[in-house]
Amino acid sequence: MPAIADKPSNGATLLRVDGLSKTFPGLKALDDVSFTVGAGEIAAVVGHNGSGKSTLVKVLAGVYQPDPGSVIEIRDASGKPLAESAARDGLHFIHQDLGLIPMLTTIENMGLGRSANGRGLRPVRTARERDEARRLIARFGAAFDPTTPVALLSPAERAIVAIARAMDGWTRSENVLVLDEPTTAFHGDEVETLFGAVRRVAAEGAGVVFISHRLDEVLGLADRVVALRDGRVVADQPAASLDHDQMIRLIAGRAVADTDVSRTSQPQRRVLRVSGIASEKIKDISLELGAGEIVGVSGILGSGREELAGLIFGAVHRARGTVEVEGNLLVSDDPVAAIEAGLGYVPADRRRDGAVMDMDVRENLTLSLLRPLRRRLGRLDGRAERAETRQWVDIVELRPPNPGQRLKLFSGGNQQKVVLAKWLRTKPLVLLLDEPTQGVDVGAKAAIYQLIAAAAAAGTGVLLCSSDTKELVSLCDRVLVLETGRILESIDRGELTEARLVRAELGLDAGASSDGLTTTEVRHGS
Template sequence: MDTASVPLLRVSGLSKTFPGLKALDDVALEVRSGEIVAVLGHNGSGKSTLVKILAGVHSADPGSVVEVRDAEGRLASGLQAQEELHFIHQDLGLADILNTVENLGLRRTPRGRGLAPVHGAAERRHAQELIARFGAGFDVTVPVGRLSPAQRAIVAIARAMDGWTRPDNVLVLDEPTTALHGDEVQLLLEAVRRVAASGAGVVFISHRLDEVLQLADRVVVLRDGRVVAEESTDRLDHDAVVALIAGEAVADLSATRQAPSGQPVLEVAGISGEEIENLSLTLRAGEIVGIGGILGSGRESLGPMLFGAAHRSGGRVEVAGEELVAGDTMAAIEAGIAYVPADRRRGGAVMGMSVRENLTLPAMRPLRRAFGRLDTRSERAETRAWTATVGLRPADPERRLQLFSGGNQQKVVLAKWLRVRPRVLLLDEPTQGVDVGAKAAIYELILAACSQGTAVLLCSSDTKELVTLCDRVLVLMDGRVVSEVPRAELTEARLVRDELDLRAAADAVRGDAEGGERGARQHSSQG
């Protein structure tokens, strides 16, 4: 048998019906050895259901076929097929308190050790060899909770591939880059390329379309549970992929933006702290100012510092002319500052609470009656109004937030702060891990807030996002503003060029400094 002609994964006639909903309808998909296939679509398009069927969490409707090539080169189905599929989910499924060696050991039972932790030299060498396959090298005895997000993702890939008896298995990655930025993303993408180059087939699910275009050979687009497009990536660009997913051309939000003319509402003078050094900026009412820069430039630290959630060692922050006390989040909220963090699950919302409870949490006082009693009728009415405004799906305010898709969760996190009509809205990666439909809705909410006078500081690693929304962008390097790009000059190419040029210049300066130090040490030793 010519196994090269047999796909590693073949899905045909795949359907899944839930009560009142057909989540998948006659889906077909093939993945071959060495191929990376991206599966794209809105939240609710059927991607998650597809992954859960492949993983055996859900059973498909009768007549559906899922087949995977076995060791003899034949297509197998059922439990035998599932053994050839390996998964990395968005939360990675790692035990943070265990190190890399121990996390790898969770997939197997060490002989003769019972429940004792795995610490032998052979196990450590094995772990080091696995992560080295992906161009990574780090201490495998450090708890994975202390590793960088990219290193954690590589541990998850290594664990998924540990024990493969042959290279041509299938690896399914579901939103693996959601918590990554910049250089970390590139490290993970290179690891995935190495997996495919070894002969594996890869199914890659991501909302980050630029990553998809970099990585994938083909895209399969789902809409309402059906495959609506299948194209080679060399025939597509970003807007073409968005149009396939959304079913329509992308609106140019920037075309209707008017130049802001409001008064300064946020003035920052010479602040310093972790990753920030002597930074100053001014933000006017109705203005969107972007903050760009490579990973470690200080971009990630600015929002928490201004909100009082991170230490500020010096400088002044004023809101509407009133100085803000450093490190006091309640004072920031009372002054009219709202903050949407990059990690909504850890810092943006209480996932176990309902949508209603999350929406009203920042400002309960207006909903209180005499003696502090909560006016539940007003609370429900206000919640219904906001869920309609943000287009929450499903529109169930009593449902726990953790049961919604990432895009709908982010809409709620944004709405809870827009509800208090802030003077200043600090946004950190506001569309991270959401689909293009939710992204467009979030952009419209941001622009609507600006039209009512809210000033927005948008910290983002997404250059397209900065270009789409911002009136000007400040580029950071080593915690300082080193470039300001006005609206008239704002393009993705300009931002990328500034970031790369600045990084190269900084690396050169560091290299010269290190060379000077080495020369001085050599001269001193010779003397």
């Protein structure tokens, strides 16, 4: 990566937020929030789901109007407040979904950014625009073909495209870049690639607001940490003065054991048997799952881990093989039959696949099982539906506890609680989980872990597909490690450590599973 210049030393304040409040009916989402961001500074904003982080971003972006008396001020390098029109050009956003169009190239996506800045739609001048795109990409230490569709780039490369587009056409370096949970789908080196790009933006004089639930990333990147709790700033201090546990206490108001789940497992009858299933990414997998057992599925991106749960449920096409739930064969590619047989499925992308964001909490919670709530002539019993919804709102500790609010208005952690509760209320025989804590903070993660453990204690078999090694080690009775669509290894709880799991994922412990079974068939009780 190109050398990064020293940070500007003038310390000028580029963003000043003073007394910012935002009130919704029955809820004060932000309450007298104040902080500043200086030139060359990376300020992290952290907080529990529901703390106000998402509302803060939407207010800064102009999606929500703040309460009267709130001050949001963008300044130039000398500290002078900019006029309103110039201030709009001085604040740039990169949201979690990056706002890119996958089928378009880097060049074309950057062109859309220029159109948004009022230059109009123009034909691509191939050589000139390709060279400019390469220059912007190289500025962040990357070197990929800007004519490649964005869908074929890695997550880190797509993030660099989003940053390059946000910075394209800056007339001065002293702008403010806001990144909202940019690393949710990242793995390993991809995070550091993005961080190199962010550090370069700051080194050139911009201010950066970095919003994340990943505390280790915050400690590795930020100069300063602003912690929100219940819509208020509870801390604003140098990142160097904090460690992981101190940040958790700031966010939650207490110590939180984010991966400490007390449970004992005595697998009983077999509830799930998968034999020789295959799909586009899965080559040949067989496994069994017992009632009350939590079996993890691990593997690097492309191993098949990210497709297995959907394949078993019927959301992904099954080319061959069989799936049995308590001895009953499931029809392939039929999620309705899977639900009726006793399967529940929490997909990795809750917004796209796991819920209906424009529906309220009540509608989402009851959607998967309406039959018990219907009256004799088929009409929905509203009183019974409301009573059951209130019960689950209390069980998952939804915040705010408002079952009539549209799901998209809740934080990510609270959305995920609703998606999980939707299936838990069906009392499934088997719960298929794909990245169940992706994009949630430590408080929500601890709550979700307890819900999973409680489901297993009640007799549900759980198949947990996750890229989080701590999660797998904490929760699972055994972990199946996938490689190129096959089971490479099975690690029992007695041998399960993060180091052991990482070695297996990287192929450093390749070979037969510890009980001598083949790599394509790992049996229950191994």
